[in-house]
Amino acid sequence: MKNTVQYFRxxxxxxxxxxxxxxxxxxxxxxxxxxATLQLPQSTVSRHLSYLKNAGWVNDRRxxxxxxxxxxxxxxxxxxxxxxxxxxxxxIAVVEEDIRRLASFAEGAHCA
Amino acid sequence: MKNTVQYFRxxxxxxxxxxxxxxxxxxxxxxxxxxATLQLPQSTVSRHLSYLKNAGWVNDRRxxxxxxxxxxxxxxxxxxxxxxxxxxxxxIAVVEEDIRRLASFAEGAHCA
DNA sequence: GCAATATATCCGGATAGGCGAATATGTCAA
DNA sequence: TTGACATATTCGCCTATCCGGATATATTGC
Numbered sequence: 001m002k003n004t005v006q007y008f009r010x011x012x013x014x015x016x017x018x019x020x021x022x023x024x025x026x027x028x029x030x031x032x033x034x035x036a037t038l039q040l041p042q043s044t045v046s047r048h049l050s051y052l053k054n055a056g057w058v059n060d061r062r063x064x065x066x067x068x069x070x071x072x073x074x075x076x077x078x079x080x081x082x083x084x085x086x087x088x089x090x091x092i093a094v095v096e097e098d099i100r101r102l103a104s105f106a107e108g109a110h111c112a
Numbered sequence: 113m114k115n116t117v118q119y120f121r122x123x124x125x126x127x128x129x130x131x132x133x134x135x136x137x138x139x140x141x142x143x144x145x146x147x148a149t150l151q152l153p154q155s156t157v158s159r160h161l162s163y164l165k166n167a168g169w170v171n172d173r174r175x176x177x178x179x180x181x182x183x184x185x186x187x188x189x190x191x192x193x194x195x196x197x198x199x200x201x202x203x204i205a206v207v208e209e210d211i212r213r214l215a216s217f218a219e220g221a222h223c224a
Numbered sequence: 225g226c227a228a229t230a231t232a233t234c235c236g237g238a239t240a241g242g243c244g245a246a247t248a249t250g251t252c253a254a
Numbered sequence: 255t256t257g258a259c260a261t262a263t264t265c266g267c268c269t270a271t272c273c274g275g276a277t278a279t280a281t282t283g284c
Contacts, residue, residue, distance in 0.1 A: 001126055001129075001204045001205070001206050001207075002126075004129065004200075004201070004204060005124060005125065005126050005129065008120055008123040008124040008129070009124035011120040011123075011124070012117060012120040012121035012123070012124040013117065013271090013272085014113055014114075014117050015272095017113075017116065017117065017120070030230085030231095031230070031231060031232095032229090032230065032231085040274095041273085041274050041275080042230085042231075042232090042274095043231095043232080043233080043234095043273085043274060043275075043276090044272090044273070044274065045231095046230095046231060046232055046233085047232085047233085047272090047273090047274095049231095049232095050232075050233090051271090062280090062281090064230095064281065064282070065229060065230050065231085065280080065281050065282065066230070066231090066281095067230075067231065067232095076200065077196070077200045080196045080199075080200065081193075081196060084189070084192045084193060084196065087192075088116075088188065088189045088192065089116070092113045092116060093113070094113050095113075121241095125241090125242085127242095142260080142261095143260070143261060143262095144259095144260065144261085152244095153243085153244050153245080154244095154260085154261075154262090155243085155244060155245075155246090155261095155262080155263080155264095156242090156243070156244065157261095158261060158262055158263080159242090159243090159244095159262085159263085161261095161262095162262075162263090163241090174250095174251090176251070176252070176260095177250085177251055177252065177259065177260050177261085178260065178261090179260075179261065179262095
């Protein structure tokens with residue numbers, strides 16, 4: 001039960017929902033892409049990523065200087081929720097903008 | 113977006129998940145049945161019901177002295193989440209016990 | 225080793241939200 | 255109108271979590 005509550009607690013925040021929407025849309029992203037897309041302070045983005053990781057919602061992978069995050073849907077509940085999020089978040093205006101903004105960055109050209 | 117966050121915030125608490133699991137299982141229940149089943153102080157149950165109502169997760173209906181609560185899944189997101197909850201919460205030990213305890217009460221014999 | 229970049233963590237301060245005993249409100253029946 | 259019961263709200267207290275600037279900690283290339 002505690003895990004279940006934690007999964008939902010992690011979803012109870014606008015920034016984290018935006019992050020998950022972007023990751024579900026793109027597969028994986030590094031912190032700098034997320035920071036640029038969300039237009040939020042780097043410490044804020046990093047803190048929320050750390051929260052999502054602790055809650056079991058994302059994994060990370062280092063590649064040189066960059067750390068890429070991806071959604072980890074490794075049980076039935078998370079899998080089903082991820083499906084709902086992928087389908088429903090895309091309708092929300094802020095998320096639409098985020099996805100558009102992310103797409104407008106040059107491919108593979110991470111960070112400033 | 114604010115509504116979406118609020119839906120998830122309402123799910124980010126063990127007591128509220130237990131309440132929703134019971135309501136999804138039974139259709140509707142009065143506060144005294146919930147209090148007896150959850151074995152929590154009445155003020156706690158009432159407070160969480162009020163939270164769920166504000167968040168748009170439940171509706172209530174008065175019948176004499178009793179107030180019955182039922183899940184309100186009146187949009188796609190809530191409908192899909194309710195489906196996931198109904199399927200997934202039932203596996204959790206605490207919820208199984210709750211449902212068993214509720215069933216053990218005499219039918220229609222509300223409250224002490 | 226040093227500079228540059230990416231990421232994580234620390235800090236102080238604000239706010240939300242949890243709890244349960246006590247109390248208020250609402251409804252019915254006699 | 256009074257008593258009994260169901261429900262809601264108030265209260266003080268405590269913990270979690272948010273924020274973002276400042277500061278650490280990688281990692282890479284020179």
